[in-house]
Amino acid sequence: MTADYEKELKSINYELRNIEIELKKLTERKEELKKRKDFLADNLLLKRSKEAGEDCKWESNDFPWYSKIITILNDIFKLSSFRPNQLSAINSTLSKQDLILIMPTGGGKSLCYQLPALIDRGNNSRYTLVISPMLSLMEDQVMQLQSLSVKAEMFNTNTSTQDASRIQQMMIDTEEKLKLLYVTPEKLAKSKRFMSKLQKSYSLGLLSRIAVDEVHCCSQWGHDFRTDYQFLSVLKGMFPDVPVIGLTATATTKVILDVQKMLLIQGCLIFKSSFNRPNLFYEVRQKPSVQKECLEQLEDLLKHKFKDMSGIIYTSSIKDCEDLRLELRNRGCRVNGYHAQLEPELRSKIHKKWLSGEYQAVVATIAFGLGIDKSNVRFVIHHSLSKSTENFYQESGRAGRDNKQADCILFYRYSDIFKLSAMVFTQKTGLRNLYSIVEYCINPVDCRRKIIASHFDETWESTDCNKMCDHCKEPYETQNVDITEYCHSLYKILEHAHSNDIKLTAQMLINVWFGKSSKIKSKIVKLPSCSNEMAGNVIAYLLINDYLQEDFHFTPYSTISYLKKGSKSTFLNNNGHKIMMTVKGKKQMTNSASNIKNKPDRKRSNLDNSPKTSKKHRIITIDSESE
Structure with missing residues (x-):
């Protein structure tokens, strides 16, 4: 009798396990079908809405x-x-x-x-x-x-x-x-x-x-x-x-x-309506690492290219807004600041003086925004990144409401990514939105309008731009460069830092990569054959494509963005996997980066502009032991 019970119990347990497995499969399938049903229902409603419109x-x-x-x-x-x-x-x-x-x-x-x-x-x-x-x-x-x-x-x-x-x-x-x-x-x-x-x-x-x-x-x-x-x-x-x-x-x-x-x-x-504003000229400029040089460029734009014209200069924080306002006023520019911490009466006064033309430009925080309707805005300058492509599109769209040509200039530097990411990472889509505008900036070839259109689910042909963006006006030759080796080097640095309980910001990572840090001493990696500026773009490219990932940590005074390996890091275990990055080349360049970097007398790409004095790969030795 006992044996019969044990046999039946075993049979029941076996059957229950199978039922649990089948139930799990059915539950998963049910969720898949529900998601698909909701997707189809939503898009059917959306299609009908658009057709009715x-x-x-x-x-x-x-x-x-x-x-x-x-x-x-x-x-x-x-x-x-x-x-x-x-x-x-x-x-x-x-x-x-x-x-x-x-x-x-x-x-x-x-x-x-x-x-x-x-x-x-x-x-x-x-x-x-x-x-x-x-x-x-x-x-x-x-x-x-x-x-x-x-x-x-x-x-x-x-x-x-x-x-x-x-x-x-x-x-x-x-x-x-x-x-x-x-x-x-x-x-x-x-x-x-x-x-x-x-x-x-x-x-x-x-x-x-x-x-x-x-x-x-x-x-x-x-x-x-x-x-x-x-x-x-x-x-x-x-x-x-x-x-x-x-x-x-x-x-x-x-x-x-x-x-x-x-x-x-x-x-x-x-x-x-179509997203396109045909009278707006879109341009991305490399933001100088030295503040004085950036101020000189802004001063030159205000006093020459945009002399006697009205515009807006967007900044990423109230501090930047105030600092930029003071610096430009000290240089004789007719500007004033506009942000949320100003008294309402003062904001209104500045607003009216700008509308009347007494101020040439308003320096404003991108977080606060200017919801104005001034038709003759001839330029919108972003002193730093917007939080998203949507923000950038709206902010730049304040220019040229009279349908006359206006300029939309964005100053980009990779370090601005991490200033903003610490501000937006708690939002549901904050980082994804930020990375979309980073992609807009580091894309070296595509029509700016085409990039914006793609973001808003529209199709766009570059030929329709009519040379109203920097890429279409003065196209460069480009190259697809293999940056897999660079990624491996960065991973080695990050792995060693992690093993020593050290966290690295983007700038710290670049400093170690270029052999400028005494904090970390381990492994051997090759000195990158590119400028510090392009190294930042490589890191940005790896970041928005999930080969690197930001890791945020709170301090009593701020939030710090460190870097770690991203979800695609496992792909590099496959020896055949390559990471290709498109870079802007010289006008007449035909050689690949790998050929150029060993021949310093020939023209080099943006990804290979290390000092010509060194003909050999320098080695960064980061510990007392060599590999």
Whole structure:
């Protein structure tokens, strides 16, 4: 009997194990199918949204309000015609349709909610609620609207108690002629009194539509996610028949889907204009390692190339903003700073002086941003990297809104990567977004517009650029160079540092690689046959392609980015695996880097410009024992 029990127990255990294995397989398959189902459903909705947005009926002049639209366009906004997708967006929001409008910076998004707000439909006191994250944008638009005799107000953290009471009374006064009310998402989320007035306003039939500017901020997959934007998910439930219009200059497919779900407007109309601003010239310049040289270049640009022209210079921090402002003013440049820590009155004063031309340029933090509408901005200079391709596209897009040629110059140096990565790594897509703009900078050959287009899921032919970027204007020959040996050397250094419980920043790694560090003493690696500048680009290339990875550590005063081997490091165990990097060559160069580096009398590539005095490979000996 005991033997029978043991036999049956063994059989049951065996069968249960098989069932567990099958259940695991089925569960995994179930998850795969659910993900695929969600993907197909989302993309089907997105496809239908885009197709509905492409319906030519929205461009029609058959709508009953068309004649009034044209009158307002001509008489109030002093415009003679619409830009692409403006009429479609206006017709659809007046038809009480929810929509998302993706239009490049300077493309005229604000008109798509400002003009409809002036159309009388029943009650003359109906107004449009505009939700915007940028105080400067609010101030700029309210000033412009008021100059056009349009009743517009703004409500934010800087609004006085007296003005707050006045504005909230206007929201529920049927005798008022309020047309546009600007509010920050933070104020919306935190002011119960404001929300109470908004609900009362809706019940009185005064809330005409809700415009959500910079709508990509709703999505955690976006480049500028803001927590308070999540509060906006309650609006559609509270005001179901109020049309929502979401506006942005930058949104990937994933972000659009996320925004639709969050705002409860799945399947809404989508109008998308081309990202391209044909009048903008894109250029990347190598940022000098010496601050004085960088200042000299900026001074030269302001006093010569951009003399008597208006522009913006973006920096990565408030400290950099203040330092750059002081240095340029000491050199006689008509500039001032603009950042979040300035008093509101001073910001407004600087803003107005820049608009009037008293200041040639505003030095601004990229984190704060300038949401202004100044048509004659002839240049936007990035003193350092933006946090993402989306940020760069929006910031550079502040130039040339009058459709005349303007310059967008980005100063790139690899060390700026690690200043910014320590600021963004806690965000869901912070590092991925940062690395996208690094890729834009170190790409030595592709049309700048083509790189931007690819990021926004658009196709672009370099021939369509019309030589309006540095690569298309003056193309260089390029080479595919094998940097596998360099990667092996870096890994040897990192492995030895790890074995000695030493962490290396990017600059420390380069110093050890070039034999300039006395801190680490172990292995033997060859001195790289390239400049310090190109070594930084090699590290950046390995970083954005996952051969290297950042490792962040907190100190009481800052966050430090160290480097370690990345997820693709295992690939190098395969002897046949090579890491190829495209580098810019000389105009007439035909030789590979491997041939050139052994012949110092011939032209060399950017990846092989070590001092000509050394004909042999120097060896970095990093310990007392040789291999």
